[in-house]
Amino acid sequence: MTTVETIEEQIAELDNASFSKLRDWFLEFDQSRWDKQIEVDSNAGKLDFLINTALDEHQAGKTRDL
Template identity: 50%
Template sequence: MMTLETIETEIQNLSTEDLSEFRRWFLAFDASAWDAQIEKDAAEGKLDALAEEALYEYRSGKATEI
């Protein structure tokens, strides 16, 4: 398995075109990983307290329309 240091070095050695393609790939990869984590956290109830707080503030008139 490659180490992080090895990966960093390989990225630094990419051509301009390959670096651009890597950026596009990584942004999509990172967004997908983020979405998966949010879905997992929501399914496990980890966001329930935040949702309840937001609903409470909305119901008590503390929220404003955007």
């Protein structure tokens, strides 16, 4: 049995309160990892194409004030 399968079995055995606490923790943990990855990608220039696309569209008059 793999580690993931073991964890899945343990999660399935949790009572509702423990499962809710785990779910809340996991969502926060997942979002934190995502934020860190976005920051790493941004600092490495991997997202520059998004900035350039937005600037090109703005200069072409394809944007509007919010």
